Amino acid sequence: MTLQEEMLYIGKQAREASQILARSKTNQKNNALEEIAIQLDQQRNQLTSANNQDLEAGKNKGLDSALLDRLALNEARITGMIEGLQQIASLPDPIGEITNLNYQPSGIRVGKMRVPLGVVGIIYESRPNVTADAAALCLKSSNATILRGGSEAINSNQAIAKCITAGLNKVGLPSEAVQVIKTTDRAAVGELIQMPKYVDVIIPRGGKGLIERISNETKVPVIKHLDGICHTFIDDKADFDKAIAVAFNAKTQRYGTCNTMETLLVAKDIATTILSPLAAKYTEVGVELRGCVDTRNILTDIKLATEEDWQTEYLAAILSIKVVADVDAAIQHINKYSSQHTDVIITEDWSKAMQFLTEVDSSSVMVNTSSRFADGFEYGLGAEIGISTDKFHARGPVGLEGLTSQKFVVLGDGHIRQ
Amino acid sequence: MTLQEEMLYIGKQAREASQILARSKTNQKNNALEEIAIQLDQQRNQLTSANNQDLEAGKNKGLDSALLDRLALNEARITGMIEGLQQIASLPDPIGEITNLNYQPSGIRVGKMRVPLGVVGIIYESRPNVTADAAALCLKSSNATILRGGSEAINSNQAIAKCITAGLNKVGLPSEAVQVIKTTDRAAVGELIQMPKYVDVIIPRGGKGLIERISNETKVPVIKHLDGICHTFIDDKADFDKAIAVAFNAKTQRYGTCNTMETLLVAKDIATTILSPLAAKYTEVGVELRGCVDTRNILTDIKLATEEDWQTEYLAAILSIKVVADVDAAIQHINKYSSQHTDVIITEDWSKAMQFLTEVDSSSVMVNTSSRFADGFEYGLGAEIGISTDKFHARGPVGLEGLTSQKFVVLGDGHIRQ
Numbered sequence: 105m106t107l108q109e110e111m112l113y114i115g116k117q118a119r120e121a122s123q124i125l126a127r128s129k130t131n132q133k134n135n136a137l138e139e140i141a142i143q144l145d146q147q148r149n150q151l152t153s154a155n156n157q158d159l160e161a162g163k164n165k166g167l168d169s170a171l172l173d174r175l176a177l178n179e180a181r182i183t184g185m186i187e188g189l190q191q192i193a194s195l196p197d198p199i200g201e202i203t204n205l206n207y208q209p210s211g212i213r214v215g216k217m218r219v220p221l222g223v224v225g226i227i228y229e230s231r232p233n234v235t236a237d238a239a240a241l242c243l244k245s246s247n248a249t250i251l252r253g254g255s256e257a258i259n260s261n262q263a264i265a266k267c268i269t270a271g272l273n274k275v276g277l278p279s280e281a282v283q284v285i286k287t288t289d290r291a292a293v294g295e296l297i298q299m300p301k302y303v304d305v306i307i308p309r310g311g312k313g314l315i316e317r318i319s320n321e322t323k324v325p326v327i328k329h330l331d332g333i334c335h336t337f338i339d340d341k342a343d344f345d346k347a348i349a350v351a352f353n354a355k356t357q358r359y360g361t362c363n364t365m366e367t368l369l370v371a372k373d374i375a376t377t378i379l380s381p382l383a384a385k386y387t388e389v390g391v392e393l394r395g396c397v398d399t400r401n402i403l404t405d406i407k408l409a410t411e412e413d414w415q416t417e418y419l420a421a422i423l424s425i426k427v428v429a430d431v432d433a434a435i436q437h438i439n440k441y442s443s444q445h446t447d448v449i450i451t452e453d454w455s456k457a458m459q460f461l462t463e464v465d466s467s468s469v470m471v472n473t474s475s476r477f478a479d480g481f482e483y484g485l486g487a488e489i490g491i492s493t494d495k496f497h498a499r500g501p502v503g504l505e506g507l508t509s510q511k512f513v514v515l516g517d518g519h520i521r522q
Numbered sequence: 523m524t525l526q527e528e529m530l531y532i533g534k535q536a537r538e539a540s541q542i543l544a545r546s547k548t549n550q551k552n553n554a555l556e557e558i559a560i561q562l563d564q565q566r567n568q569l570t571s572a573n574n575q576d577l578e579a580g581k582n583k584g585l586d587s588a589l590l591d592r593l594a595l596n597e598a599r600i601t602g603m604i605e606g607l608q609q610i611a612s613l614p615d616p617i618g619e620i621t622n623l624n625y626q627p628s629g630i631r632v633g634k635m636r637v638p639l640g641v642v643g644i645i646y647e648s649r650p651n652v653t654a655d656a657a658a659l660c661l662k663s664s665n666a667t668i669l670r671g672g673s674e675a676i677n678s679n680q681a682i683a684k685c686i687t688a689g690l691n692k693v694g695l696p697s698e699a700v701q702v703i704k705t706t707d708r709a710a711v712g713e714l715i716q717m718p719k720y721v722d723v724i725i726p727r728g729g730k731g732l733i734e735r736i737s738n739e740t741k742v743p744v745i746k747h748l749d750g751i752c753h754t755f756i757d758d759k760a761d762f763d764k765a766i767a768v769a770f771n772a773k774t775q776r777y778g779t780c781n782t783m784e785t786l787l788v789a790k791d792i793a794t795t796i797l798s799p800l801a802a803k804y805t806e807v808g809v810e811l812r813g814c815v816d817t818r819n820i821l822t823d824i825k826l827a828t829e830e831d832w833q834t835e836y837l838a839a840i841l842s843i844k845v846v847a848d849v850d851a852a853i854q855h856i857n858k859y860s861s862q863h864t865d866v867i868i869t870e871d872w873s874k875a876m877q878f879l880t881e882v883d884s885s886s887v888m889v890n891t892s893s894r895f896a897d898g899f900e901y902g903l904g905a906e907i908g909i910s911t912d913k914f915h916a917r918g919p920v921g922l923e924g925l926t927s928q929k930f931v932v933l934g935d936g937h938i939r940q
């Protein structure tokens with residue numbers, strides 16, 4: 105079999121499995137998730153030893169420590185996978201939900217029934233725990249999954265795949281419901297994203313480069329975000345203490361996440377008052393500040409922010425700061441530079457808060473709170489398969505619902521159209 | 523300007539207008555729709571004379587009578603456009619709706635706000651009334667529109683465009699909110715579907731060939747259906763009178779529409795009883811019947827249906843009939859041959875009705891009613907921009923909601939993430 109034939113075969117199997125999953129019962133899916141959790145728990149040694157193989161190979165290949173850290177499947181992370189599975193089992197089943205079943209003037213009743221998308225292709229990089237997390241979310245939403253992890257995690261992923269297969273078999277679901285691609289041939293990704301007949305959506309997770317490449321080349325709809333250039337705007341009607349607390353938290357609670365603030369906008373009337381104490385707090389924890397000309401008139405010893413800074417997702421202890429005239433100027437800057445991930449206003453002014461909520465064109469828009477809350481769990485979705493900054497289909501953190509569609513159901517009693 | 527530069531310029535203008543529309547108020551949009559309706563009413567003579575130019579050119583080019591009929595903009599159709607605009611003005615504004623604004627354990631409140639998609643590109647064939655209908659739906663949902671009609675309707679479309687521009691100007695909305703492409707160069711379509719920076723969704727309306735070509739070549743998400751191969755399955759537990767009435771209506775109420783039944787499936791236990799009276803009714807109105815071997819054992823004088831028949835959208839007074847063992851066989855046939863548009867079961871059996879609703883993977887699934895009801899107006903959507911047989915973003919008849927997305931809004935009071 106050529107690689108293309110192999111991938112088409114995997115796709116065909118996934119399509120067939122998806123039809124069985126579409127008819128599967130809630131209990132069966134939940135039992136499968138519980139069984140997979142049990143398997144992972146029983147196979148801790150095998151998982152660890154497979155992961156050690158990957159870690160060793162990674163060290164020999166000279167992978168950097170951040171990558172090795174993401175690759176590591178320690179006891180805590182195995183426990184995390186197990187708890188994740190159990191938690192997803194405990195969520196309500198989104199499939200089959202019928203809403204808005206209302207009578208129409210003709211006498212028919214029309215509503216919507218939630219259905220799975222079909223086959224989900226997940227392309228991710230080094231974190232092996234994504235294998236279990238993503239498979240579980242897709243399984244719960246009755247989608248078949250084709251998973252393609254990073255080649256550096258191949259042994260870990262295959263060890264997890266064995267647990268998933270065992271769990272599926274135990275409850276009588278087809279093992280093709282979750283397929284973890286065995287080949288490390290990079291061309292497999294190219295094939296996977298070119299099979300609209302067998303794959304209904306591609307979810308790429310990883311670096312901007314990977315996601316950009318996939319989006320440009322795929323023939324399948326994609327749920328994605330490229331990066332997170334998140335802003336916090338401190339309005340001149342902001343509460344001083346809330347502004348300091350939120351702006352500090354949004355930057356420093358974690359540096360490497362996509363919902364971390366990268367640019368702070370400050371209304372000019374409050375800039376002198378608030379920038380000095382805030383800068384002191386940032387500097388204390390080692391955040392490098394870069395500012396516009398007006399900012400540097402206040403914080404005289406920081407670097408000048410360039411045009412490039414406004415376009416950069418640092419993912420690091422660096423913050424760019426810009427003084428803006430008012431909320432209009434803030435919205436303008438955000439709609440120009442934001443990656444449409446998450447943007448925040450800090451204000452006590454009702455009208456300006458409402459204006460910001462309405463006019464900022466981002467997937468999450470917040471008032472008086474840290475952008476770090478932009479997350480499926482914090483939003484009460486129960487889980488998150490990814491974040492979308494697009495508008496088509498899903499926007500913002502994507503939970504089970506984003507893996508579903510709705511068909512119309514129409515109930516009549518012999519009704520005919522006049 | 524090259525054609526590409528011209529199209530990019532149109533796209534850029536649409537994007538800018540979409541940002542103004544996103545902030546526009548409900549009243550302003552409704553007033554614009556009312557003003558456009560007034561303009562159309564005042565310009566009836568100009569519309570008719572522009573349309574006469576198109577009709578004459580069409581006749582000289584030898585267009586067939588069906589196409590000339592679709593092209594015609596008579597008084598009734600102008601009135602139809604006017605009433606359509608007024609009706610869309612009377613619908614609730616979908617934009618800005620906030621739903622599910624609930625407290626989360628952290629104390630933040632999270633909900634969803636409905637927002638426009640941005641810029642909608644509509645590509646359609648000969649019917650000039652689509653120009654007003656589509657523009658109105660997009661305007662009501664705060665989207666900018668780029669419309670590209672058939673070259674044979676160019677004068678009619680430009681006359682309608684003038685009314686739209688006048689209406690927009692009257693209420694202070696930018697005329698670039700609705701742009702009807704002036705060039706009849708076919709390459710303009712190719713450019714329009716390759717501008718993801720400026721166009722957020724493409725809605726192609728017309729023949730299967732046009733839609734297939736656009737779907738294959740576009741870099742922009744598409745809302746579409748290729749065809750309507752709709753089925754009605756008469757179960758052996760069907761009520762005899764309802765079955766006859768619904769199966770007759772689904773085929774004969776109109777032949778040329780996408781929600782017309784093309785294949786009738788009949789459970790074998792009821793086939794002998796029901797096929798003869800039903801065939802008599804069809805034959806009486808001139809419907810040609812084609813049947814499987816079992817059907818022809820009952821209706822001995824009809825043609826044999828071939829494999830091709832099950833795959834054909836006749837859009838004509840032809841019906842293929844197949845006798846199937848039971849509901850399982852019916853579902854299997856439908857999930858194999860249906861175009862996932864609309865499929866119907868006629869039964870009094872609760873379990874089989876539920877099974878059919880769950881397992882048939884079509885955008886509309888019906889019990890005891892005519893497939894001809896699959897329509898945005900009949901479904902209470904107030905209007906319809908098209909029908910989608912895809913699962914991503916929108917499925918089934920697409921009204922205003924399908925032209926929108928939802929962003930997350932998060933309200934806090936100085937909340938920070940722990």
